Amino acid sequence: xxxxxxxxxxxxxxxxxxxxxxxxxxxxxxxxxxxxxxxxxxxxxxxxxxxxxxxxxxxxxxxxxxxxxxxxxxxxxxxxxxxxxxxxxxxxxxxxxxxxxxxxxxxxxxxxxxxxxxxxxxxxxxxxxxxxxxxxxxxxxxxxxxxxxxxxxxxxxxxxxxxxxxxxxxxxxxxxxxxxxxxxxxxxxxxxxxxxxxxxxxxxxxxxxxxxxxxxxxxxxxxxxxxxxxxxxxxxxxxxxxxxxxxxxxxxxxxxxxxxxxxxxxxxxxxxxxxxxxxxxxxxxxxxxxxxx
Amino acid sequence: xxxxxxxxxxxxxxxxxxxxxxxxxxxxxxxxxxxxxxxxxxxxxxxxxxxxxxxxxxxxxxxxxxxxxxxxxxxxxxxxxxxxxxxxxxxxxxxxxxxxxxxxxxxxxxxxxxxxxxxxxxxxxxxxxxxxxxxxxxxxxxxxxxxxxxxxxxxxxxxxxxxxxxxxxxxxxxxxxxxxxxxxxxxxxxxxxxxxxxxxxxxxxxxxxxxxxxxxxxxxxxxxxxxxxxxxxxxxxxxxxxxxxxxxxxxxxxxxxxxxxxxxxxxxxxxxxxxxxxxxxxxxxxxxxxxxxxxxxxxxxxxx
Numbered sequence: 001x002x003x004x005x006x007x008x009x010x011x012x013x014x015x016x017x018x019x020x021x022x023x024x025x026x027x028x029x030x031x032x033x034x035x036x037x038x039x040x041x042x043x044x045x046x047x048x049x050x051x052x053x054x055x056x057x058x059x060x061x062x063x064x065x066x067x068x069x070x071x072x073x074x075x076x077x078x079x080x081x082x083x084x085x086x087x088x089x090x091x092x093x094x095x096x097x098x099x100x101x102x103x104x105x106x107x108x109x110x111x112x113x114x115x116x117x118x119x120x121x122x123x124x125x126x127x128x129x130x131x132x133x134x135x136x137x138x139x140x141x142x143x144x145x146x147x148x149x150x151x152x153x154x155x156x157x158x159x160x161x162x163x164x165x166x167x168x169x170x171x172x173x174x175x176x177x178x179x180x181x182x183x184x185x186x187x188x189x190x191x192x193x194x195x196x197x198x199x200x201x202x203x204x205x206x207x208x209x210x211x212x213x214x215x216x217x218x219x220x221x222x223x224x225x226x227x228x229x230x231x232x233x234x235x236x237x238x239x240x241x242x243x244x245x246x247x248x249x250x251x252x253x254x255x256x257x258x259x260x261x262x263x264x265x266x267x268x269x270x271x272x273x274x275x276x277x278x279x280x281x282x283x284x285x286x287x288x289x290x291x292x293x
Numbered sequence: 294x295x296x297x298x299x300x301x302x303x304x305x306x307x308x309x310x311x312x313x314x315x316x317x318x319x320x321x322x323x324x325x326x327x328x329x330x331x332x333x334x335x336x337x338x339x340x341x342x343x344x345x346x347x348x349x350x351x352x353x354x355x356x357x358x359x360x361x362x363x364x365x366x367x368x369x370x371x372x373x374x375x376x377x378x379x380x381x382x383x384x385x386x387x388x389x390x391x392x393x394x395x396x397x398x399x400x401x402x403x404x405x406x407x408x409x410x411x412x413x414x415x416x417x418x419x420x421x422x423x424x425x426x427x428x429x430x431x432x433x434x435x436x437x438x439x440x441x442x443x444x445x446x447x448x449x450x451x452x453x454x455x456x457x458x459x460x461x462x463x464x465x466x467x468x469x470x471x472x473x474x475x476x477x478x479x480x481x482x483x484x485x486x487x488x489x490x491x492x493x494x495x496x497x498x499x500x501x502x503x504x505x506x507x508x509x510x511x512x513x514x515x516x517x518x519x520x521x522x523x524x525x526x527x528x529x530x531x532x533x534x535x536x537x538x539x540x541x542x543x544x545x546x547x548x549x550x551x552x553x554x555x556x557x558x559x560x561x562x563x564x565x566x567x568x569x570x571x572x573x574x575x576x577x578x579x580x581x582x583x584x585x586x587x588x589x590x591x592x593x594x595x596x597x
């Protein structure tokens with residue numbers, strides 16, 4: 001792989017350094033262990049209060065206890081609720097009986113190692129912080145909306161009445177003051193864990209082993225792998241089912257991985273447009289000479 | 294391969310966010326940028342082969358199209374008064390940044406070429422501007438394919454190999470349609486040839502793209518996108534037929550055929566736009582191809 005390709009995809013162990021931060025603090029992140037989430041939504045509330053996020057709709061959706069529906073411009077933490085008919089696990093149950101399995105998971109911006117939103121932003125409003133996180137500078141965003149369909153997780157969104165885009169900053173202001181983000185601070189079960197990303201990855205590997213030993217075979221990590229399509233997430237998860245059950249993409253890839261090939265095709269297409277025009281003028285000259293002669 | 298019928302989602306919600314762009318602004322921009330860019334190439338060809346009326350008409354068309362497209366882009370911004378922030382950085386990883394700089398250079402060149410042609414002043418500078426617009430025009434016409442493809446939108450990203458070529462062919466068809474409609478009958482031979490070439494490549498590349506996309510190709514067949522893509526095919530084929538057979542003899546046929554080609558190109562761009570939106574709104578197009586990719590990778594790791 002060339003340097004360009006390495007910058008756009010694949011493992012990248014120092015995104016903050018790569019972005020030009022010298023002597024930066026260690027990369028931080030979230031490890032959200034959904035096996036201990038109790039669906040209290042303290043994270044959603046703490047996030048809204050600390051970041052002074054406007055109201056995001058007061059409708060009742062009928063989607064279990066989920067009335068915030070998904071991440072968006074004014075929802076930076078979102079707790080998903082999934083009701084499943086699961087076969088009764090351990091305890092002996094009469095034939096065919098099932099019990100309800102209730103999955104809960106607090107979703108958040110993934111602060112990707114290779115962040116498509118940041119790559120495609122034409123103004124430089126989206127930037128990589130010294131903590132390795134991805135933040136929007138609201139005084140620069142001109143509301144072009146390009147980051148919105150670029151995000152492979154559907155996180156960032158335009159606020160309709162404002163025009164600009166908004167998303168989780170991992171509480172950049174709190175990090176600067178040595179505090180943990182509001183959601184992690186508020187989580188009563190330590191489902192949301194904040195810390196240096198390397199430590200979180202080790203802790204998550206131990207936790208998933210522990211759950212497997214305890215017979216929870218469905219437990220798996222999501223977004224932890226630096227080899228994945230986005231170079232690993234700054235916010236990763238322990239899930240109890242397939243990612244798409246929680247509304248997460250099963251194999252996200254940063255779109256800019258293919259950008260060198262896209263530019264190559266655009267260049268060839270531009271050349272073929274010129275060639276086609278030359279051909280058209282030549283064909284016209286040829287036929288007019290033939291009809292004249 | 295038969296696409297997997299079953300897939301899981303979170304209450305049928307989309308996984309990615311559909312673009313918040315207005316169809317009129319952004320699909321309109323794709324069309325107008327193509328019309329302007331390919332038109333500048335035809336204008337330069339006409340100038341070099343001594344077709345002055347043809348050249349002047351196409352220079353005016355390109356200036357009009359690029360002015361409208363710039364207006365559409367500014368209009369679509371959430372903060373239009375901050376348009377100038379587009380020129381705050383130069384960023385090759387952002388097709389929108391590259392495009393803004395392209396337009397910032399191409400627009401004045403197209404304007405100078407048209408102004409010199411209409412007023413007859415500064416003919417040398419006008420010729421240089423004509424050439425500059427002809428060099429940048431093809432990039433203006435094709436980079437929009439990258440602009441759409443460099444997203445997580447399945448019907449756009451998965452088509453990144455075809456979209457720039459489709460846009461180049463569609464732009465050629467549009468510009469030749471404009472040339473047929475506005476240039477003198479005795480001079481429109483190159484426009485008819487370009488119409489046949491651009492139109493037939495447009496139809497061929499569109500077909501290849503839809504087939505290669507597999508499951509995601511369905512987004513180009515269903516609903517509004519499907520209706521627009523079918524209308525585009527019919528209009529382009531009809532425009533080629535009318536302009537190709539009678540466009541050299543009948544003023545009316547040249548105008549009608551040219552208009553059909555212009556409308557066909559516009560339908561292609563709106564069709565591509567709506568296919569992208571539809572593919573983003575239905576989680577099937579995000580989840581199923583990714584799931585298949587994972588399963589294929591697992592099969593490769595564990596050969597039977």
